[in-house]
Amino acid sequence: MQQTLDALLQARQALKPCDFETVDLPTFIGEVEGLNDVNMRDDMADYDCRNNRLAQLGLEQDGFNDAVNAAAAKYGQDRIGVFLGTSTAGILETELAFRNRDKLTGTLPEDFIYSKTQNTYSVADFTRHYFKLAGPAAVVSSACSSSAKVFSVARRMIEAGLIDAAVVGGVDTLCLTTLYGFNSLGLLSTQACRPYDIARDGISIGEAAAFALLERPSHAMDDSAVLLLGIGESSDAYHMSSPHPDGLGAKMAMQQALQSASMTPTDIDYINLHGTATPSNDAAEAKAVTAVFTQAVPCSSSKGATGHTLGAAGAVEAVICALALQHGFIPSGLNTTEVDAELKLDYRLENQLQPLKRVMSNSFGFGGTNCSLIFGLAGTKGDAG
């Protein structure tokens, strides 16, 4: 968290020319250093793959595992759910296994364990067993909205009384499927991605793990506790890999989020945009934002800093929103030099220190799946507008 905060405050980005594995593409990536050196905990060795290594690395930062263990002791292991987002889980392991098929029979290597690496659920299974939790669990896998939508699944489970707390988040790692896949769609930028720039020309793929422990609000909460105040979700019902040109679904998601939080657009101090830096995605999102927010709201995309971390993006950007709230600043959008004036957004290129009360985070994905979240600080809950 501290490194992320420092990077945001110093406007440092993490993208570099792609040198991942054997990938030969003229693009930039956001790679987490040192994943090859992560040792899985002894009893979790069967889950060994890039995605679960990153999950373990993430769970062991910032005292998060202590917080989960404390919640398990307080509520009971069976009263804590695990809901995580990922788009590709451990598919890299399968991509590598396909290179090592038996020459004669074509079979995959014996040490390839499908259920604990490739299967989409593996990262939630890993996390549930890592903490020895015994409550409900699932992976949400709706492409780039996955780890925003986990907040919705967990919120319903808590409200239904099935659980008292949930480990939510997202983990996605670099793999050949997404690098070559986005390349096939012509959506990879040849440089570090430039969201909302007049010359934006595609995404940079990144990898990340981000987690949060979600509980009911209580009177004992610290003022700096971050509240999930609103959720809006919709489907475009338009096209598999292009957004609705007017951002209709995105607009519905933002409006629903405001409605569920009993807020009006003027209550939002900052929007963390989906902002992938493809020409059509940013244009559609901008139309949706200007349709909902008639007065300009400061906004930026984090993807210039992190790259597009796909199924982890919703959770990563929820954490960035939490940092912005707790430390009182509007994070700037990186790499962008000339904001596309046609898009008519108050897109920020400089950090601004300023107390924030309510922020919105947008996450949209392939298949036309949209999710908007609204976060605020416990300390300012009393004067919600």
Next chain:
Amino acid sequence: MTPKLTAYIEGIGLIGPGFNDWASGRQILAGQQPYQSAKTVIPMPELLPAAERRRASDIVKLTLATSLQAIIEAGLQGENLPSVFSFSNGDGLNCHSICEMLASDDREISPTRFHNSVHNAAAGYWSIATKTMATSSVLCAFDASFGAGLLDALTQVTVDDTRCILMASDTPYPEPMFSKRPIPDNCGIALLLAPRQGGNSIAQIQVSFTHDEAFKFSDTALEALRIAIPSARGLPLLQLIAKGQANSVVLDYLDDLRLLVEVKLC
């Protein structure tokens, strides 16, 4: 004590080995006809526009077909239904083709292959076909996928006080992945759930957590199906409804957590 989540089933869809639809499948499950496993037959997805129909894979067609059975039975065509999709894996054949290409000298996978590779591909096609802009939740929980989907759908019904359609579907991988994940055939179940009893209610279900063992079919072929395909773990619930008996059944879910479903016919 965990609470019981209550919902009313208004429509059911079923397609799988030896099950062509819910209307005929319910007679088999009720014991009026013997169960005979046979290769799954998936009908043409008439709702899809021609371009999407050409590109649609089995998991898309299967999910559309089971959902339509449930929606038609409930009389809710054209409704903007919130949805839960639960797949133990995505499109197995497509995944195989991508991995094979990425292991070859030519890694130029096609755009269609790539966008069909996302776990929510069937959800995307479904929303386009049914013109549904309501929220969709797209889940995976490996062998526990049916239970995970049912729980999520029930929380939508009870917490958000809305109808919700659950679609649980699975498709097989070809070799060499088949040996690692031997799902033998396509299978899908759809349930249309509502918060209140209405004219089209079929049954009331109340679902809670249990540690009891999951129900096993005495019919060996049905039991083999239940074990082999994750979505088929919902079949014991469909059998209770087919038999028209008020009763309860334990459905498989996670390794150490299962779902007690109490069924009352409406």
